[in-house]
Amino acid sequence: MDAYLVAILTTAAVYVILAMALNIQFGLTGLMNFGVVGFYGVGAYTSGIVTETLGQPILIGMAAALAVGGIAGALVSLLSVRLSGDFLAIVTLGFAETMRLVFNNEDWLTRGPRGFLIMTRPVIDGLGREASAWFILGVFVLVAVLAFVLLNRLAGAPFGRVLRSIREDDLVPATLGKNVLAYRVQAFMLGSAVMALAGSLYAHYVQTITPDNFTTQIAVLVWMSLIVGGAGNMKGAVLGALVVTAIYEGTRFLAPLLDFLTPTQISALRFIIIGTLLIAVVRFRPEGLLPERTRRPRQAA
Amino acid sequence: MQLLINAIASAAILAPAAIGFTLIFTLFRYTNFAVGAFMTTGAFAAWGMNALGLPIWTGGIFAVLFGAALLLLSDRLVFAPLRGRSGGTLLLVSIALSVILDNVIRFAFGTQIRAFDLPLVPPLTFAGLRFTPETLWVIGISVVATLAVGALLTFTRLGRALRAVADNPSLASIRGLPVPRIEAAGILLAGALFGLSGTLVGLDLAIEPNLSLALAIPVIAAAIVGGLGSPLGAALGAVIIGLAEELTVAFLSAPYKGAVGFVVIAIVLLVRPQGLLGRIVERK
Numbered sequence: 001m002d003a004y005l006v007a008i009l010t011t012a013a014v015y016v017i018l019a020m021a022l023n024i025q026f027g028l029t030g031l032m033n034f035g036v037v038g039f040y041g042v043g044a045y046t047s048g049i050v051t052e053t054l055g056q057p058i059l060i061g062m063a064a065a066l067a068v069g070g071i072a073g074a075l076v077s078l079l080s081v082r083l084s085g086d087f088l089a090i091v092t093l094g095f096a097e098t099m100r101l102v103f104n105n106e107d108w109l110t111r112g113p114r115g116f117l118i119m120t121r122p123v124i125d126g127l128g129r130e131a132s133a134w135f136i137l138g139v140f141v142l143v144a145v146l147a148f149v150l151l152n153r154l155a156g157a158p159f160g161r162v163l164r165s166i167r168e169d170d171l172v173p174a175t176l177g178k179n180v181l182a183y184r185v186q187a188f189m190l191g192s193a194v195m196a197l198a199g200s201l202y203a204h205y206v207q208t209i210t211p212d213n214f215t216t217q218i219a220v221l222v223w224m225s226l227i228v229g230g231a232g233n234m235k236g237a238v239l240g241a242l243v244v245t246a247i248y249e250g251t252r253f254l255a256p257l258l259d260f261l262t263p264t265q266i267s268a269l270r271f272i273i274i275g276t277l278l279i280a281v282v283r284f285r286p287e288g289l290l291p292e293r294t295r296r297p298r299q300a301a
Numbered sequence: 302m303q304l305l306i307n308a309i310a311s312a313a314i315l316a317p318a319a320i321g322f323t324l325i326f327t328l329f330r331y332t333n334f335a336v337g338a339f340m341t342t343g344a345f346a347a348w349g350m351n352a353l354g355l356p357i358w359t360g361g362i363f364a365v366l367f368g369a370a371l372l373l374l375s376d377r378l379v380f381a382p383l384r385g386r387s388g389g390t391l392l393l394v395s396i397a398l399s400v401i402l403d404n405v406i407r408f409a410f411g412t413q414i415r416a417f418d419l420p421l422v423p424p425l426t427f428a429g430l431r432f433t434p435e436t437l438w439v440i441g442i443s444v445v446a447t448l449a450v451g452a453l454l455t456f457t458r459l460g461r462a463l464r465a466v467a468d469n470p471s472l473a474s475i476r477g478l479p480v481p482r483i484e485a486a487g488i489l490l491a492g493a494l495f496g497l498s499g500t501l502v503g504l505d506l507a508i509e510p511n512l513s514l515a516l517a518i519p520v521i522a523a524a525i526v527g528g529l530g531s532p533l534g535a536a537l538g539a540v541i542i543g544l545a546e547e548l549t550v551a552f553l554s555a556p557y558k559g560a561v562g563f564v565v566i567a568i569v570l571l572v573r574p575q576g577l578l579g580r581i582v583e584r585k
Contacts, residue, residue: 079567086332086388090525091570093334094518094563105556216514220400223393225552264411268404275398275401279394281381286390 006133012245013140014202018236019225020144020151022193023093027159027231027292028165029187035092035193035220038099041214043069043196044112044203045103051120051204062200069196070189077188096216103211106164115210122204140201147194152234154190163187164232164294202267217271221248224278230288239290248274302430304547310436312445312523312536312543314501319523319535320450321494321570327467327530328487331391336495337517338402343368343499346404351417360417361369361442361500368496369489376488376585399513399531407509439501446497447536449491454532463487469532515559519546522562526569539563 018036025031033039043065047237051061072095103110110116122139123132154160162183165173170180203209221244229240251270258266281288302468322336344366348362363489379398383391425432454460465473474480502508502516519542546561 030389032392034392080570087387087525087566087570088393089392090332090334090518090521090564091566093514094522094566097514098557098560098563101557102557105554153550214395219401220397223396225394235471252345265408265518266409271404271410272401275404278397279379279401282394282397283388286386 003130003133006137008249010133010137010205010246012141012242013137013144014198014205015222015225016144016238016243016244017147017198017201018195018222019229019236019241021156021191021198022148022226023191023231023234024151024155024163024192024194025291026234027237028155028163028167029183029184029205029224031077031188031191032086032089033092033188034216034219035094035096035099036219037214037216038076038096038228039069039072039204040193040199041096041099041103041209041216042229043199044209044213045116045199046196047200048110048118048203048208048209048224052116052118058122058204061204062094062197063118065196065200066193069199073189073192074185076192078184088243093216094159096219100211100214103214107247110115112210115212116203116206118203118209120204120208121129121207121210122201136205140205142203143197144277147176147197148234151194155234159183163237169227189273220271220278221274224274224281224286227278227286228281230286233288233293236288236290236292240288243289246279263272304551305544306430306432306436307578308544308547309540310439310505310543311546312503312539313440314498315520315523316443316498316536316539317494317501318520319448319539320447321390321491321498322520322530323524323527323529323532323535324454324463324487324491324494326524328463328484329384329391331380331388332349332395332521334395334400334517334521335375335399335513336520337513337515338399339492339495339504340499340516341370341508341510341512342371342402343496344503344512345510346496347349347503348415348417348508349501352415357417357419357504361497364496364500365493366496368494368499369492372492372495373485373488375407379449381490389518401516403510403513410510412510415469417508419504436503439505440565443501445492447532451532451536451544453490459483459486498528498538517563520558524567525566546568 018040018230022033022036025033046068047058047061047065050064052057067189076092076095080088082148096233104113106112120138121132121203124134129133140166155297162173162178166180168182174180202213206213225244226237227240228243230236240262248270251273258269318340320334322333325331327332343364347357347360347364350363351357363471363570374400379394380391383394401523419435425437454463462473462478463486464482465476465478465488470480498520502512523538523542524535525538526541527534527536542562542565545565546558549561550558
């Protein structure tokens with residue numbers, strides 16, 4: 001039970017990082033990235049390739065994931081940020097699907113559907129099984145906290161305020177002399193780089209990654225985290241990711257009650273529940289659990 | 302030449318769904334990403350009838366009716382309460398709906414790959430080209446359906462009403478058109494087209510529960526390439542996507558057929574960012 005709880009918390013930390021990254025893109029800037037799993041997967045494989053194929057230490061792997069994720073984000077966003085919501089969303093979805101095809105077919109690089117084995121782990125040598133699990137959790141929480149502090153500061157800084165104004169009406173910042181395109185690309189790059197970092201952590205944690213780890217269903221979980229928590233609010237993103245992980249993992253406990261169903265049916269049922277909840281939240285509480293706080297100018301006396 | 306036939310067969314599968322997609326887009330201004338899931342559901346509806354021992358054409362008719370009913374139901378339950386929300390919100394909701402439908406299928410039918418119970422017939426050879434009877438059926442049905450929908454939109458009262466509502470619902474309402482009923486008719490028509498495309502998928506390929514994404518991207522790409530809002534454009538876009546897919550299979554790499562839709566959208570956006578989409582992009 002203890003080991004299970006540690007495993008859930010470790011996964012939750014990954015989702016927290018992903019939700020915060022999406023919050024930079026969608027929550028603050030209004031950029032609809034449905035290709036979350038594309039960047040997440042790129043980070044996972046980059047880190048795997050750097051540490052296993054090239055034999056570099058894990059920190060280099062994580063740095064490489066950040067860099068490649070950022071570059072991929074820049075390319076995808078340059079292609080499409082000038083477009084409004086839906087088309088960016090379609091392009092990013094297409095990007096994620098294309099990445100999945102690459103992971104699946106470029107065996108020489110990614111070992112294809114058999115899965116990429118990763119031996120390097122973010123632990124110090126000589127720890128026992130249980131201690132290692134706790135250590136990894138600690139590392140993940142540390143990265144998540146660091147990311148939260150940095151991103152939350154950024155969201156409140158002038159940079160973040162420009163992003164919000166672009167989301168509301170990009171004519172206003174453009175009139176004030178802000179380069180809207182540059183801000184959008186920067187926001188998208190930053191989010192994508194952080195998603196890739198999350199992918200890197202995940203890869204070194206599960207140690208075998210397959211293309212099936214990076215399907216759109218995972219992107220739906222991340223979107224659900226942000227929408228439930230409250231888009232635009234970094235604390236909301238964290239809370240949302242924890243709530244969604246709790247729901248997703250909590251539904252696992254339904255399994256013994258439903259033992260007349262096959263594992264496939266139970267897994268399907270969980271995604272039916274998640275999808276239905278997401279639609280319900282969008283309809284009944286679109287601002288999420290922790291709505292975005294905006295600073296209003298003081299009223300004139 | 303053989304390549305051209307394959308391309309037309311691919312296009313024939315995509316075209317009805319692309320027209321349905323573009324119809325929904327013009328009526329309600331949102332991207333219904335669940336189009337792939339509706340097609341998969343249609344394929345399973347047809348397969349279900351077929352598996353019960355009924356002939357394939359009854360399966361097809363059932364799929365068309367089922368698709369229409371399902372789209373109307375999902376509109377009433379999911380999309381109608383959200384009218385007026387941003388296109389992005391509706392897109393997110395349609396992706397969630399797509400995940401729900403996919404998993405309902407997975408729940409009901411498992412993950413096995415299915416196929417219609419069709420008699421095995423040797424392919425016909427004509428002037429050195431090989432046709433399977435299924436391919437001919439797929440192309441024939443699709444062409445008839447596309448022309449029928451085109452004629453419906455151009456020449457009938459309902460078609461004119463649909464175009465009027467798509468153009469400006471408040472003006473249409475002032476002119477005395479029963480807007481909600483016309484919208485419902487448009488939804489039924491689009492749903493029927495999704496069901497039809499689903500059946501064609503089943504005729505031409507195998508039916509898998511996780512087809513949705515692989516179907517949605519080329520369908521949406523076809524609609525975007527053809528210029529959103531134009532049914533004829535959607536059919537033309539389907540031909541372009543079909544051709545691009547077959548060229549990829551023939552000269553590049555078969556597994557990357559799935560990436561074609563994405564690349565074509567990317568190219569369209571690069572070459573004409575304001576796009577074949579023109580004025581529609583301006584909306585928030």
